[in-house]
Amino acid sequence: MAKKNQSPNAGVVAAEVPKELKLHMLRQMISLRRFEEEVKRLYCAGEITGAIHLYVGQEAVAVGACACLRDDDYATSGHRPHGHCLAKVFDLNRTMAEMMGRETGLSRGRGGSMHQFDKAKGFLGGNGIVAGGVGIALGAAFASKYRGTDQVTVCFFSDGASNQGVVHEAMNIASLWKLPVIWLCENNQIAATTTVARSTCTPDIAPRAEAYCIPWAICDGNAVLDVYRTVGEAVARARRGEGSTFIECKTYRLEPHCGIIADQRPKEELALWRSPKKDCIKRFEALLVGDKTFTPQEIEAMHRRVEQEIAGAVEFARKSSFPAPETLYDNVWAEGAKS
Amino acid sequence: MRKLTYAAAICEAQCEEMARDDRVFVVGEDVDIAGGVYKLTCGIREKFGEKRLVGTPISEEAFCGLAVGAAMAGLRPIVEIMYIDFILMAMDPVVNQMAKVQFMSGGQFRMPVTIRAQAGAGTAEAAQHSQSFEAWFAHTPGFKVCMPATVYDAKGLLKSAIRDDNPVLVIENRVLFFDEEEVPEGEWTVPLGKADVAREGKDITLVATGIMRRKALAAAKALEGKVSVEVIDPRTIVPLDMETILASVGKTGRLLVVHESPTRNGIGAEIVRRVVAEGFDYLDAPPKVFAGSDTPIPFSSTLEKAALPQEETIVRAVKEMVGA
């Protein structure tokens, strides 16, 4: 039942991916990176407040996975949701407006960094609770099966979350009922300050799925095409009614856990993961230039375009109003009224 | 009219609502085998099949989370929690997720989940199978909470809960499961947020929740001829029907709230707060709460009895208040 997936050379599959899609993925990855860099800047300037968990370094995972999904598929995320939200919904303006607490934000400014939702594109939320999206993903997948549709759900969570009990409850149920859910564990090797070596008794996380008869794979989370191919296979299985898959993407977060608190990780390690050898965007760009999909000039132009779009998103957010205090009670209840 | 038990009323309500709306399904432990441990899901499997009567592993956190996700994806789950004590395993999906998604998402999602959980003491099941958590959930913005105490209400409130677009916790009481009552044929609903004047009187208002309705009525009967007691069953804790409570206190001038859950920081404290704030001038005496002891529920019958308001002790509390 279980299947181990050795990380293939991403270059081998690159040729099979249409140029359009490669363009889309690169554009999204650059957008996610620039979005987070801008969020960091606004946070330091005091324009964004609260707890922010940046996704820098892990873009290949969200982008590669969401490239396999349709708008009517579902995704859930956790406390580090900006990348997943952007990759699934791709609305820079309203996501930025949510970060800045504006009425035009995805969640009308009620959610903020950790609670972005978009019903129209099946994004069932970031979550302030580590592993809080796991049961929700199970339920979305249950609903698809109940209605007899071929929608799938991707549940994004990380190495720290993988040790929550609900992950195990949910894997058991997903396997038992053959639900179309993909458990996508982004192993960025650390949870706040606790490394996987200190939190997790197994060298890899994905093989735990074997105990639940769920097929699993480990892929290079910094190789977007590897993620795309691996998740794509799992999505196809789920759509065929063959149930759940567990995918562990090995990656690395390049920013501190939250906000700008000091990072305890070795400087050399950070430098290595920021280098062209490891950084997911630099790697993808090198691949696309190498196989002549794009010229360096075209890539440069894309960076400039994204730069403008991000500036536009900040502008959009700044121009939007804050929610009016008298709307405080909106949507506590479905009726909209006080109870 | 016909006779129906409280447990059968719960089954009937679910069957009727499932026939009315195919997005409604029931999920919980053992619900699919012979109507579950307490026979609260009888008849559903025969009518609607396994697809809509989903027996789960013992994984409260996962299946309550499932209800949240399923509701976000357009279904209307009924979750059965075998004993309300076990909902503690699922406090994250229930309190952090279910109660907040409508608000946090800026109103994009509705959360039409009904949680049915039976609660309460009186069956010698001790501290982990006898608790009453209505105050906790009433304290969580985003939850409606009701406590049916009659067969009529067990069906009528549950049907309203299932049709509601908010999370509703329906707290059932297992001591009442085999109570039989005369009820009408066919369908009815009882609106959430409407109290029931269970007995009219003019000297004192007893607001009694859940099973305390029955004990308060017994106490009122015992006091007949000495004290004229009005008994109000709020039926719904959130939203609370203050209008009916205030009208009664306006008439009697005295308020005693009786509930089974512990006294400290309970529903009684909230009802007294609101009566003081909104009806102070009606009061002829300080309003009081007579409720469960601030202890875990003990096993031994002498202690269990002492931990809960009883007919005799309610009579005594009323007499003290009216100086009879």
Ligand SMILES: Cc1ncc(C[n+]2csc(CCOP(=O)(O)OP(=O)(O)O)c2C)c(N)n1
């Ligand atoms: C239930 C719960 N416990 C603890 C926290 C505090 N917390 C927030 S993020 C985090 C680390 C999570 O690590 P991981 O799941 O690996 O995700 P990553 O931060 O690496 O993306 C912790 C401990 C929380 N939000 N929720």
